[in-house]
Amino acid sequence: MRYGGFTADPETAYTLTYGIVLKPRFLPGLVFSVDRYQIRINNSLGYNDYDYYYNGCLQSGDPFFCSSIVRNPGSGTLFSPAAGNPTTGFFRGGTTNYYRSISRGWDVQGQYTLGLGGAGRLDWGFNGSLTTFAGGQDSPLLPERNCRGYYNNGCGQQIPRWSHALRTTYSTADGAVSVSFNWRHLSSLTNANNSGDPDIGGTAARAQTTFTGIGAVDDFDLSMNVNVGKRMTLRIAANNLLDKVPPILANVRDLTSLFYNNTIPSRYDALGRQIAVGTTISF
8 A cells, every 4th residue: 555646636716805995084094994805715735644535435435535545447456566656556645635725704904194293203004814714624524624713633724813913103204214113913822622613623532731722922023214314224123022932832743733843933933033234325
């Protein structure tokens, strides 16, 4: 028995988006928008081990699973030497087409400018995202799995329910100096074992008493631009200004959820405070 594969089929996406933009007359300088998105991807690409098809076929007999068990028509065996690049005699496995991926949620944006007369100007920019569904359906016989706000047990996206960035910028009246402060927020994540949702492994028998989740995380960035004369601009920036340590998950190495070095670097800032200095000189 060996891993085998077919040529992956193209993904097909069905996307519906709609929204509204508000620019109220009673508050000049404010622009606010809300957008709804609904995305379904059929035949989405991902990794399935051979036992996904093997066990699925044994338990259900459904063609979705059983069509990936390819017997040798001459001998009926399920083994063919890999050196001959066979087209029969194997279980499908590896990077293949899943059944369906689903994503739904709301995006919120806002901009506001407040003039301070001779003292300058304040600008605010806000971007937020509320995820209502992040997951999919692994086969036509299985229920949809909503991994929004969860990690572990195959919930590898680590997508929080809510995230946002709020940037406040002060500029002097002559535009010579601007200072920007950015607040980045990620809401908490819960271990799927403790979700209470059996579709993602949240059963009483699997519930954990340690490392049950990750609290909300807030990071702050500060930057400044200064025009030195007419031909030189100086830039200074500090990302993760307070040197926030990323959430620690002790004794964890979950390949599905991409946990390495006891944290989730794909989601959280694992580098600590970063300071950058730059300049632009015109001749």
